[in-house]
Amino acid sequence: MSAAPATDAAPLLELRGIGKRYRMGETDVDALRGVDLAIARNEYVAFIGPSGSGKTTLMNIVGCLDRPSSGSYLLNGQRVADLDDNALARIRNREIGFVFQNFNLLGRADALHNVMQPLVYRGVKLRERRQLAAAALADVGLGDRLDHRPNQLSGGQRQRVAIARALVGKPSILLADEPTGNLDSTTAREIMAMFAALHRSGNTIILVTHDAEVAAHAERTVAIRDGQVISDTRRMAEEAAHGAAG
Amino acid sequence: MARLAEALRAAIGAIRAHLLRAALTVLGMVIGVAAVIAVVALLQGFGQSITQQFRNLGANGLVITAYLPQKAALEGKTARITPDDLLAIRQRVAGVRDVVPLLPLAQFSAEVRYGNRSSNTSVSGTTSGFPRNGARYPVQGRFVVAGDDTTRRPVAVIGQTLIKDLHLPARPEGHFIQLFGAWFKVVGVLNKVGTLVGLIDRDNLIYIPYTTAVSLSGTQTAPNIVIQLDVDNTRAIKPVEARITAVLRRQHHLLPGAEDDFKIQSAAELTKALTRALDSASLILGAIVGISLLVGGVGIMNVMLVSVTERTREIGIHKSLGATRADILLQFLLEAVLLSLLGGLVGLALGYGIGKLVVHLVPAFAGAIVPGWTIALSLGFTAAVGLVFGITPAAKAAALDPIEALRYE
Ligand SMILES: Nc1ncnc2c1ncn2[C@@H]1O[C@H](COP(=O)(O)OP(=O)(O)OP(=O)(O)O)[C@@H](O)[C@H]1O
Ligand SMILES: [Mg+2]
Numbered sequence: 187m188s189a190a191p192a193t194d195a196a197p198l199l200e201l202r203g204i205g206k207r208y209r210m211g212e213t214d215v216d217a218l219r220g221v222d223l224a225i226a227r228n229e230y231v232a233f234i235g236p237s238g239s240g241k242t243t244l245m246n247i248v249g250c251l252d253r254p255s256s257g258s259y260l261l262n263g264q265r266v267a268d269l270d271d272n273a274l275a276r277i278r279n280r281e282i283g284f285v286f287q288n289f290n291l292l293g294r295a296d297a298l299h300n301v302m303q304p305l306v307y308r309g310v311k312l313r314e315r316r317q318l319a320a321a322a323l324a325d326v327g328l329g330d331r332l333d334h335r336p337n338q339l340s341g342g343q344r345q346r347v348a349i350a351r352a353l354v355g356k357p358s359i360l361l362a363d364e365p366t367g368n369l370d371s372t373t374a375r376e377i378m379a380m381f382a383a384l385h386r387s388g389n390t391i392i393l394v395t396h397d398a399e400v401a402a403h404a405e406r407t408v409a410i411r412d413g414q415v416i417s418d419t420r421r422m423a424e425e426a427a428h429g430a431a432g
Numbered sequence: 433m434a435r436l437a438e439a440l441r442a443a444i445g446a447i448r449a450h451l452l453r454a455a456l457t458v459l460g461m462v463i464g465v466a467a468v469i470a471v472v473a474l475l476q477g478f479g480q481s482i483t484q485q486f487r488n489l490g491a492n493g494l495v496i497t498a499y500l501p502q503k504a505a506l507e508g509k510t511a512r513i514t515p516d517d518l519l520a521i522r523q524r525v526a527g528v529r530d531v532v533p534l535l536p537l538a539q540f541s542a543e544v545r546y547g548n549r550s551s552n553t554s555v556s557g558t559t560s561g562f563p564r565n566g567a568r569y570p571v572q573g574r575f576v577v578a579g580d581d582t583t584r585r586p587v588a589v590i591g592q593t594l595i596k597d598l599h600l601p602a603r604p605e606g607h608f609i610q611l612f613g614a615w616f617k618v619v620g621v622l623n624k625v626g627t628l629v630g631l632i633d634r635d636n637l638i639y640i641p642y643t644t645a646v647s648l649s650g651t652q653t654a655p656n657i658v659i660q661l662d663v664d665n666t667r668a669i670k671p672v673e674a675r676i677t678a679v680l681r682r683q684h685h686l687l688p689g690a691e692d693d694f695k696i697q698s699a700a701e702l703t704k705a706l707t708r709a710l711d712s713a714s715l716i717l718g719a720i721v722g723i724s725l726l727v728g729g730v731g732i733m734n735v736m737l738v739s740v741t742e743r744t745r746e747i748g749i750h751k752s753l754g755a756t757r758a759d760i761l762l763q764f765l766l767e768a769v770l771l772s773l774l775g776g777l778v779g780l781a782l783g784y785g786i787g788k789l790v791v792h793l794v795p796a797f798a799g800a801i802v803p804g805w806t807i808a809l810s811l812g813f814t815a816a817v818g819l820v821f822g823i824t825p826a827a828k829a830a831a832l833d834p835i836e837a838l839r840y841e
Contacts, residue, residue, distance in 0.1 A: 246835055249752075251751075251752055251834050251835050251838070252834075252835045271756070271757060272756050272757070272758075275751065275754050275755060275756040275757075276754065276756075278751075278752060278753065278754045279753065279754020280754070284752050284753075286752075290745075290748075290749050290752070290838065291749075292746060292749060292750075293746075294446075294449055303750070303753050304753040304754055306435060306438045307750075307753060307754035307755050307756070307759060308754070309435060312437070312438075351753070
């Protein structure tokens with residue numbers, strides 16, 4: 187990445203006046219209307235809001251999967267609007283780790299190959315891909331499930347494969363959309379504990395949820411309603427740690 | 433490059449995931465290639481068996497035959513190579529050996545009798561030098577020898593079909609057969625060479641001494657003969673041809689500017705001309721059948737389009753993980769080319785099998801030969817078809833918007 191070095195003065199990502207408009211036949215739907223947001227390195231942020239408020243839309247823009255209709259987005263000091271498709275693919279590959287609400291694993295590939303896939307697009311050699319992917323799966327506690335295909339794994343295990351895949355390339359930002367939405371409460375707690383550990387070890391995490399209890403794990407909560415940021419609250423570190431423990 | 437190897441692996445994986453579909457998709461391709469290969473294999477095998485005949489003449493061999501240009505024929509002239517021409521060539525052309533006459537007396541129309549049996553056969557007069565390069569040789573007895581020729585002996589060397597047709601004893605030497613109202617003693621039996629494309633029995637023939645044949649051919653006009661000879665040095669073929677032309681033109685009293693009334697053909701030229709003709713026939717037939725490959729290509733395109741739609745979500749996932757347009761394009765293109773090549777390879781094997789089978793069932797075909805260029809051409813063509821018909825689906829896949837692809841149900 188040719189990004190400027192992150193300093194305290196330059197946030198990891200900076201959104202200014204971001205709008206997203208969908209055309210639905212005759213009418214326009216404004217999924218986002220003028221979002222201003224700056225997130226620094228190693229922050230743990232939760233986007234919270236009711237269904238349809240624009241959380242996923244925002245996350246997709248932050249992850250360079252989607253482009254805003256208006257406003258400017260700086261990632262690592264770089265204007266994303268200036269970048270072409272290939273550059274965006276490169277950012278998704280190197281800077282972003284996605285954990286999707288519905289896992290989005292490759293059905294025909296086993297856990298190991300799912301986790302190896304991002305490294306393919308980085309040109310990593312096969313043997314090294316294998317080693318890195320196996321290590322990432324071991325980190326999420328799936329070292330003994332490498333050759334299981336998604337349909338041979340439980341929901342929580344699939345979510346962990348998705349997390350291993352998101353983390354294997356050591357991205358700048360981990361984006362997780364409703365990571366516990368499909369999980370039972372025990373598994374959900376395990377996943378949240380894993381996120382807390384990742385945050386402690388230096389990762390930047392953005393979490394999308396409509397569940398206040400899940401959002402409580404984050405140290406900063408950005409509330410979204412009707413495509414706008416309605417509140418942005420930070421808590422003390424101990425408080426966040428307390429939230430994670432509860 | 434890791435990405436290319438991975439794209440190849442992914443393409444193979446995608447094909448293997450739907451093996452039955454892949455098999456049905458490439459069926460058109462298989463049939464197209466199989467048809468091309470079978471046709472070409474049989475044509476080439478056919479050509480091989482014909483060129484074999486010419487090769488018997490040897491690389492240095494020349495054949496001189498009478499040839500009447502159309503204009504001269506309209507003027508009522510006739511053309512013939514005479515025994516005098518033979519003598520003239522023997523005496524005045526240097527650098528040649530085994531100058532041998534062949535005097536065809538009858539083609540399949542000479543009645544030959546033995547006891548109360550009779551049959552129709554071909555009769556030619558020739559000299560001891562004739563069975564060239566071991567293509568024909570006596571398996572019993574002997575061929576025409578020099579002494580037969582000088583004394584005009586009534587002897588005959590016969591093909592094996594005649595033993596059967598005339599109910600001759602298995603060892604017919606010393607037995608007498610009746611030909612043109614005269615008695616001929618059988619002195620030898622020729623090796624069996626089989627039929628020419630199943631139609632012409634090349635073992636139904638009789639050779640008698642050349643001088644004997646000349647006397648049988650009647651005295652009113654000089655007989656029309658064919659002269660075969662070998663040039664000592666392959667590189668001297670052109671000058672020898674020129675020399676023979678000069679000698680024969682003088683013999684035939686041709687004025688300057690008049691066309692030759694004979695033809696000098698070298699075995700090498702005949703073989704080359706024939707091979708060329710067969711190659712272009714193969715190419716044209718192959719091209720016609722090859723059009724069916726385009727139909728196979730459309731089938732591949734159709735299935736690839738379906739496949740892209742089916743795998744829209746998968747494409748979205750790959751894009752979210754950092755796949756570029758080029759990565760996706762390459763993968764789907766490789767898949768189409770692999771699919772197409774697979775059809776080509778199976779078709780190749782099938783076509784060769786069909787060729788072999790036809791050779792086995794129909795004796796007219798001497799063998800099935802698949803030349804290297806057909807293999808290269810058909811595989812190259814199938815790959816090209818895969819590429820051309822795969823580009824649209826692959827481009828469609830590559831152009832998918834990641835978000836919309838991920839949202840696809
Ligand atoms: N492709 C689209 N076409 C039209 N409208 C869209 C499209 N995608 C999103 N929207 C609209 O944008 C708004 C925000 O959608 P978004 O998916 O971001 O909501 P969300 O906050 O993630 O909701 P949820 O919690 O249910 O996942 C919604 O009103 C939705 O209908
Ligand atoms: Mg959502």
